[in-house]
Amino acid sequence: MDYVDPKLQARRTQIVEVLEMVCESLELSNSQFAQAKQRYEGVGACVAGSDDPVLRTITIYLQGSTALRTTVRPIGVNEHDIDLVAHVPDLDVEISPAALKKAIGDCLRANGNYAPLLEEMPRCWRLSYANEFHMDITPSIPNPNGGFGGELVPDKTLKMWKASNPKGYKQLFEKRAKLAPVIRIRKHVALDSAQASVEPYSEAGGFKGVLRRTVQIAKRHRDIMFVDEPDVAPLSVIITTLASRSYEWCVTNREYDNELELLFDVIRHMPDAIEIHPVHGGVQWFIWNETTAGENFAEKWNRRPERAEAFYAWHERFCSDLAQLEAVSGLDRLGEVLKGLFGSRPATAEINSLTERVSAARRTGNLRVAPAVGLSVGSIPSSTTVRANTFYGSNR
Amino acid sequence: MWTGRRKPLTKAQQFVNLRGNPISRGEGELRAGRLTWRYTATPSPLGRDYEIRIEFKQGGRPQILVDGPDLHALAAGRRIPHLYQQKPPRLC
DSSP: OOOOOHHHHHHHHHHHHHHHHHHHHHSOOHHHHHHHHHHHHHHHHHHHTSSOGGGTTOEEEEEHHHHHTOOOOOTTOSOEEEEEEEEOTTOOTTSOHHHHHHHHHHHHHTSTTTGGGEEEOSSSEEEEETTTEEEEEEEEEEOTTOSSSOEEEEOTTSSSEEEEOHHHHHHHHHHHHTOOOEEOOOOOOOTTOTTOOOOOOOSSOSOSOHHHHHHHHHHHHHHHHTTTOGGGSOOHHHHHHHHHHHHHHHHHHOEESSHHHHHHHHHHTGGGGOEEEEETTEEEEEOBOTTSTTOBTTHHHHHOHHHHHHHHHHHHHHHHHHHHHHHOOSHHHHHHHHHHHHOHHHHHHHHHHHHHHHHHHHHHTOEEEETTTEEEESOOTTOEEOOOOOOOSBOO | OOOSSSOOOOHHHHHHHHHHOGGGOEEEEEETTEEEEEEEEOSSTTSOOEEEEEEEETTSOOEEEEEESOHHHHHTTOOOSSEEETTTTEEO
8 A cells, every 4th residue: 555644645735725725816706707797798789789780790708818717817906807809700801800990999989888998909909997807809700711610810910810719729728627637546544553544635625627727826926927027928828728738648648646746747747738840050939729720829939039938937937936835844934935926915815814714623623633744624534623722821 | 720520640641641642653751750752743734843842740730842943933023822931932
């Protein structure tokens, strides 16, 4: 029978709980999500109801991190970014990207509710709801040569249409996120006591989905690391693509003792899907969009190699910061590591919440003490309930 | 002090109990009139390991002291609650 240090196993379980809670605090809540849906459906109804015949069949739907449920609140602002596609299925490339964008903008500007919130961006329109969201609305038409059922969206100059496939990308991501990892259930037997066994236990449960949490943790670490140089920060679509490909490889090829081990392995293997080809004494990087022919998410790296360097520097730091999570002991030290990973506000909130959960469990008789593991909330075999504090002695 | 129906345990009985309990796995000495027990405890899986010393004299109250790490250094000037004695830290 394999021996696993019960304290290490319990640490990993608790670290997963900590990461899960930090992600929950950073993502769009269910009520925010419902509110966003209500808002963009309102926008859709407004645009579709306009007098402009071009917009008659328009539909608005989510793309990007909100569609994938991998949102992370941007640093220093209260508003989440929500990316929307305004798709007109009965248009063809005869219409220019600029003309379709203008038609959508004219319609929103004519509406008294949307006009004060409207802001023009290079390829899209933004509706800014203070303290709620920035909604970016990108025009799109069907791609006649897609083959994948893809769409066309404006290029950076707004002169040409370029291929994109937000729906296909989402389907592939969701298919991968649904792949269930094999987590080995081992009988953990401590060397010093036949009874001191610790099975994975949890009050809050494990990750809601390892792939989504991996993407969120990675994006947040990227935001923290590149707060002063956002120009070279690895793109969210690159992080998401590499994480989802790595996740698929890890769960189909390997087995894990716990979800934390899987999370670390997925992150470690992220660069594996980057293709590197030697060209004229240098190299070129390719991260293919598997749902759109010919789209290389690393295209900018080939013009600005410092972006590639920034990605690899970030990846190395991310791996070492995560390893620290497992290595430190002491809630104060853990708090410092969490600050480096997620910023001081979520880190402090999480450490306070951990302390409060222990106090609450002690009051209600759910706090247990187990050999070598220490205090834990929830059920552990062979543990003893901790009695409520009487607080004798000095409490000042 | 030791009220109730049960007769207080002798220091030898306490010593045997400490030695047999997986929660306080450690080592100690039983000398004339005095019991000392040392073990390592952790408040939670994410917490530090603390060196704990129990001193017990027959007829007296057990004293539970933290030998390391230095709680006052960790507290960085804050007063530590729930102690009978601040230095060395004696736990309630």
